[in-house]
Amino acid sequence: MGGIASSIPLIARPSFDRACSFVPSEYVQAWEWFLREEQRDELWKNLPHRTNADSPQYGYRLTIDSELFPVSRDSGIFWPGRGRVKHPREKTFALSVHNSKRGAYPDVPPLYLEDGTWVFKYSSQSTTAEGGRNQNYNQKMINCMECGVPVGVFFATSAGYKVLGLAFVERYEPENSWFVLHGPFIRVDLTRASSPI
Template sequence: MNDIDLAVPLMDGPSYDRACSLVPSEYVEAWEWFLGEEQRGGVWTSLPHHTKEDSPQYQYRLRIGSDFFPVTRDSGIFWPGQDRVKQDPNKIFALSVHNSKKSFYTDVPPLYLDDGTWVIKYSVQASGTVGFRDQNYNRKMLNCMECGVPVGVIFATEVGYKVL
């Protein structure tokens, strides 16, 4: 993984319990949803936030309480807004990333490692992209790297979106 920015200080010995202590409870519920969806192995025909009621995947959307809770949005790097989740405004974490079937970014499929884990190369939000808004998308991802906070991944394939 030579492409990882070595200037980003990575957490030494991250743990799930430590990550859970750093984020709102909604993130933990979302991580459990990501794990469950990965284990279910289904393919989403569209991203969860675009899934319609007549889609077979509709029943699998994340609900917290009785409300639908988004895990994605159109921009590739997603975090819930302050109106949905209360977070320290100085340290907001990304919840998920996704790539697109039609993208000008150089995202590549996951690399599966011998220990059963995987890594992906994910492009940063480029300021030259159409519709770019300076919302510090990349900073949210860097916060995750620095603090050892997991990020859900939805990867576009030829047939749909796979949750990792």
């Protein structure tokens, strides 16, 4: 991954309020959307950005200032571009991830733990993906890991996309090209325990 270290120290007590201090306000509104959709617990036939106006789910898409705001894109790791959101100059963060229904990456289904949390091994972006364009998707995930910034998680099933909610990027495993995501992140302060995986 081009020199990205896997031994970046994790935030000891990540919290929603702390994470909000690192990101544009649109991210916070998108996080609230992910939390609502997690509670609604309905499958999306398509990812929100591919949901047409004639779909019953169209009304559940995120709106900010009366305009639809994307929370997903075709690329598995998504961040809203600088033309849409004013990102901090120092770091840009991933907003969401989704696995592929086509199996282009070896993502592993979420593992549900006894404490009610889940762990999802999510493949890092291939350097040859997206027609060779380098948008530093992996670095945006590393930035989330460094700063305790959560990402929204969609999991593709044969019936549609399930919104798992928000998760922390707990670690990067370069030997497997996996990010380990641990969720659910909840609105109140959350102490992150290391996962057994």
